[in-house]
Amino acid sequence: MDKKKYSVCVYAICKNEETFAKRWMNSMQEADKVVVLDTGSTDKTVEILRSLGAEVSVKEISPWRFDVARNASLDLVPEDIDICVCTDLDEVFHPGWREKLEAAWGDDVGQGKYRYTWSFLPDGKEGVVFWGEKIHKRKGYLWVHPVHEVLRYKGTEAEGKRVNIEGVQLDHYPDPKKSRGQYLPLLELSVREEPEDDRNMHYLGREYMFYGRHADCIETLKRHLSMKTALWQDERCASMRYIARSYWALGNEEEAEKWFLRSVAEAPYLREPWLDYAKFALARQEWELVLWLSLRALQIRHRAQSYINEAESFGSLPYDLASLGFYYTGRYKKALSYVEEAIRLSPDDERLRQNKIWMEKALS
Numbered sequence: 473m474d475k476k477k478y479s480v481c482v483y484a485i486c487k488n489e490e491t492f493a494k495r496w497m498n499s500m501q502e503a504d505k506v507v508v509l510d511t512g513s514t515d516k517t518v519e520i521l522r523s524l525g526a527e528v529s530v531k532e533i534s535p536w537r538f539d540v541a542r543n544a545s546l547d548l549v550p551e552d553i554d555i556c557v558c559t560d561l562d563e564v565f566h567p568g569w570r571e572k573l574e575a576a577w578g579d580d581v582g583q584g585k586y587r588y589t590w591s592f593l594p595d596g597k598e599g600v601v602f603w604g605e606k607i608h609k610r611k612g613y614l615w616v617h618p619v620h621e622v623l624r625y626k627g628t629e630a631e632g633k634r635v636n637i638e639g640v641q642l643d644h645y646p647d648p649k650k651s652r653g654q655y656l657p658l659l660e661l662s663v664r665e666e667p668e669d670d671r672n673m674h675y676l677g678r679e680y681m682f683y684g685r686h687a688d689c690i691e692t693l694k695r696h697l698s699m700k701t702a703l704w705q706d707e708r709c710a711s712m713r714y715i716a717r718s719y720w721a722l723g724n725e726e727e728a729e730k731w732f733l734r735s736v737a738e739a740p741y742l743r744e745p746w747l748d749y750a751k752f753a754l755a756r757q758e759w760e761l762v763l764w765l766s767l768r769a770l771q772i773r774h775r776a777q778s779y780i781n782e783a784e785s786f787g788s789l790p791y792d793l794a795s796l797g798f799y800y801t802g803r804y805k806k807a808l809s810y811v812e813e814a815i816r817l818s819p820d821d822e823r824l825r826q827n828k829i830w831m832e833k834a835l836s
Contacts, residue, residue, distance in 0.1 A: 502571075517561075584637045602781065674693065677696055709739035716752070
């Protein structure tokens with residue numbers, strides 16, 4: 473019996489994306505329809521998209537909120553479409569995604585998960601990788617939150633199951649010149665609107681850390697950890713790591729170490745807490761501890777499928793730290809083998825190359 477065919481529509485929001493428009497449209501051509509909400513481009517984005525077959529509407533969103541913009545773009549999708557695929561113009565599907573999507577879909581499916589590479593390392597290798605969830609059935613879904621928006625089911629019928637869409641890969645190539653300046657006020661608004669949403673509380677605390685507002689980071693993330701709904705260990709671990717980093721930045725090493733230890737205990741199956749603690753031990757020149765923590769991290773072979781994972785954890789960092797631990801505890805041959813592996817993963821890192829030179833000298 474032949475597999476049922478489904479209609480597919482890609483929808484997106486954009487503003488001044490002429491650099492990415494052609495590449496994005498080429499990637500989305502497997503869909504039956506592409507609709508875009510332009511929120512005020514002053515370049516040739518709209519012209520390029522329309523010339524390549526996209527249906528583009530123009531509307532200013534004021535005051536700006538990502539959820540309002542996403543919902544306005546979703547409104548452009550015809551009601552009779554079966555599958556909605558939300559992407560951004562700085563993202564690219566690997567060819568063949570439509571066939572794999574339809575193969576995984578069914579009438580009882582509400583939402584699909586796919587592999588998403590959020591960032592790449594300078595050498596082109598994957599950095600942060602997790603599973604995206606922006607593919608959904610047409611009816612019943614609504615975007616919520618001013619920033620870090622997510623899909624929420626608002627329909628009257630059964631929501632439908634979530635499926636993993638094996639083989640679908642979406643890559644993200646962001647514009648490094650784009651500002652994050654709007655994120656913090658939108659996150660503060662998001663927490664005011666839904667103070668019991670644990671994910672937004674976590675995001676806000678993390679954003680305070682990025683801004684160097686370490687006291688605010690600590691206070692906010694402790695609130696996150698105290699919430700009854702904050703049960704996901706990966707995210708709780710990340711909050712603990714960020715609290716530790718902030719205490720460290722404020723010069724309170726005793727509290728920092730306490731929170732690094734808590735983060736390891738919370739999610740020992742992740743590399744990130746072991747390596748954060750190892751960097752702390754490195755700064756204090758506690759070489760046996762550096763060595764033990766980095767080797768413990770390397771015992772973890774698989775990265776998490778959530779957004780929590782950090783690129784450096786599966787790059788050269790753990791080998792770099794281990795090589796220093798071996799060197800400063802007098803095990804030079806081991807130090808050399810680990811620094812060589814670090815260089816293999818980061819061949820353009822001059823500091824690692826210099827480290828290798830003086831480790832070779834120690835052996836001669």
